[in-house]
Amino acid sequence: MATGITGDRFWITASYADMANGAIWGAVRACQTRLPGWLCTSAGNLLSSWAQGWGSASNHGLWAEIYWAPPHVNAGRWKPVDRRPGRAIVARPGRSSCPCILAAGLQSR
Numbered sequence: 110m111a112t113g114i115t116g117d118r119f120w121i122t123a124s125y126a127d128m129a130n131g132a133i134w135g136a137v138r139a140c141q142t143r144l145p146g147w148l149c150t151s152a153g154n155l156l157s158s159w160a161q162g163w164g165s166a167s168n169h170g171l172w173a174e175i176y177w178a179p180p181h182v183n184a185g186r187w188k189p190v191d192r193r194p195g196r197a198i199v200a201r202p203g204r205s206s207c208p209c210i211l212a213a214g215l216q217s218r
Contacts (some may be wrong), residue, residue: 110124145177
């Protein structure tokens with residue numbers, strides 16, 4: 110589980126193992142110290158619903174960016190990068206040092 114604040118957003122990155130252990134709610138509480146509680150809770154609820162049925166895999170997970178102006182949540186799934194020769198590394202530039210491939214995300218307003 111990792112959280113942080115960058116510019117105009119609070120971000121959460123969690124493995125499915127983090128989600129299965131309930132660690133998302135600690136991240137939501139950290140978010141609530143900086144942003145409106147309802148916005149952070151909505152991100153936690155979204156990630157929790159997406160994590161259902163994934164078990165406790167630690168090599169895949171979810172991410173969320175919680176923006177305050179205007180208030181909205183971007184979220185998606187991540188999986189590890191294939192570092193074999195000839196494979197592209199796709200990361201979230203400027204947001205994380207984790208080299209992750211991101212699946213299609215969701216933007217809700």
